[in-house]
Amino acid sequence: MGSQTPWVYVGIFVLVGLFIPIAAIAIATFLGPKKPNAIKQSTYECGIETVGDSWIQFKAQYYIFALVFLIFDVETVFLFPWAVSLNSLGIFAVFEGIIFILILLAGLIYAWKKGMLEWA
C-alpha cells in the first residue's frame, strides 16, 4: 500500500458519495405513495405555466452591459494590486496605470457615444 493509501480513501469517498444519492432516490421511488392529480402535476413553486416554445430567439439586450461590465470588472482586478503596491513601484507605474485607465476610458466613451448605455 504505502503511498497508495490516501487514494484508497478517495476511492471509498467516491463510492459512498455515489451510493447515498442513488439509495435516496431508489428508496423514495419504491416506498413513496403515488397519487397524482392535476394540481400536483402543475409547475411547483418556480414560476408560472410556460406559454409557447422556449426554443426561440431571446433578445439579449443586456449582453452589451455585460461586456462593458466585464471590462471594468477586469480593470478593478488589475488596479487593486497596482494601488496597493504603488509606493514600491515608483513614478513609472503611476503613468503605466494611468495609460491603462485611459485605454479603458476610450472604450467607455466609444460605448457611450454609440448609445450602448441606453436601454431602448
Added chain:
Amino acid sequence: MNQADFYSLLPIIVLTTWSALLLIVDLFIDDKKKGITAVLAAAGLALTMGLTLSQTGQTVIGFNGMVILDGFSTFVNTLLLFSGLMAISVAYGYIKRRGIERGEYYSLILFSIVGMMLMAQARDLIVVFIALEMLSIPLYVLAAIDNSNAKSEEAGIKYFLLGAFSGGFVVYGVALVFGATGSTAFAEIAASIATGNAETLLVLAGAALILVGFGFKVGAVPFQMWTPDVYEGAPTSVTAFMAAGAKIAGFSALMRVFATAFPDIAVDIAPVLAVIAALTMIVGNVAAIAQKNIKRMLAYSSIAHAGYILMAFAAFANPALRDDAISAGIFYLVAYAITSFGTWAIVISLEKEDGKGLAIEDYAGLGRTKPLMAAAMTIFMLSLTGIPPTLGLIGKLYLFRVVVEAQFMWLALIGILTSLISAYYYLRVIVIMYMKEGEPETVSESWLTFTWGAMAVLTVVLSLIPASLFAWASGALMK
C-alpha cells in the same frame, strides 16, 4: 520598461495609440464623411511605416527577450504596413458602394496590423500566441462586417470557429514545447534542444501542433478547407487584406519559430514540410481549375501560393541555406502581396452592388471595353503563373533555386508541374477577356484605378530590377 524596450516596439506602440484614438475621433465624424477616417487611418500607417523604415539595420531585444527588432521584422513590418495601405485604398470606395461603410472598418484593419507586426517581432511563443489572437479577432469581425448579407456572416462565423480551433492547436503546441524545454523563449528552447536536455518526442509533437495551427492560418493543405468559403463570403476588400496580410504574418511567424526555436529538429521537420508544400500546391492548383467564381478561383490560387512559399521551409534543414530560404520566402511574399492586391482591385472594379459580376465569364469583352484594365489583369495573371516579365517569375526562381540546392528535386519538380497546371486557369481569364464578346460593367473609382495601375507597374518594373529588392530581402536576417 526601459528605453530599449520602448524603442523596439515604437512603431507598434504608435500604431496602437493611433488606432485607439481613431476609434474615438471617428465617433465625431459625420456618417457621410467617413473618407476622413480612411485618410486618418492611412496617415497612421504611413507614419508607422516611416518609423519602421527609420529603424532599418538595427537590432534591439526588448522586454526581457520577449520581442526583437531586427532586419527581418523591419522588412516584414514594412510589407505589412504596405498591405494595410493597399487594403484601405481598395476598401474606401467599395465599402461605400456596398453600404457597409463604417468608421470601425479602418480601425479594425489597423488593430489587425498591430497584431501582425507583433507577430513578426515575437521572440517568445507566448507573444506569438497573443499576436495571433490580436491579428485574428479583428479579421473575424471584418469578414462578417456586411452583416445584412448571410454569406458574409457565414464567412465570419466559419473563420472564427476554425480560427479558435487552430488557436487551440498553437496553445497546446506551446504547452508541450514548454513542458519539454522549460521555456517559451525561442533562444532558450533552441539551447535546450541543442544540449539534449529536452525530450525530443515532446518537442516534435509540440512543433507539429504549432505547425498545424499556423497551417490553418496560411491555408496549407490539409487545413485549407475554410479558405474558399471565407474568401468568397467576406466582402472583397476584406478578402484582399486577408489574402495578403494574414498570409505574410502567418509565414513570418512560421519562419521565425522554425528558424530560431527549432533549428536542431529542422532535419526531422523538413520532409514533413516538403510533403505539406507539395500537397498544398497540388490541391490548390487542381481545385482552382474547376472554379467559375473569380473569388473562389483566387482563394484556391492563394492556397497554391502558400504551397510555393512552404517549399522554402524544406530548405531549412540545411543551416547553410537557412538565410537564403528565408529571403526567398519573404521575396515571394512581396511578389504575391503586390500581385494579389492588384488582382483584387480589378475584381472589386467589376463587382456589382448585389454581389454579381464575380463569375469569370463576366470578364468577357474586358479587353475591348477597358484595354488598360485588361492589360493590368493580364500582367497579374502572368505574374501569378510565373511568366516573364513579372515579379511572380522572379519570386518562383529564387524559391526553386533554394529548393534545388537543398536537394529536394522531387519538390521542385512538383512545383514546376503545378505551375504548368496553374497556367491553364490563369490564362483562361486572359483568353476570356480578349477572345470572348461581352459588355462588362466596371466601376471607375480613382483609388481602385490607382491600386491596380500602380501594382501592375510595380509587378513589371520590380521584375526588371529584382536585384535591389532581393538584396534588401537578403539583408532581412534574423538575429
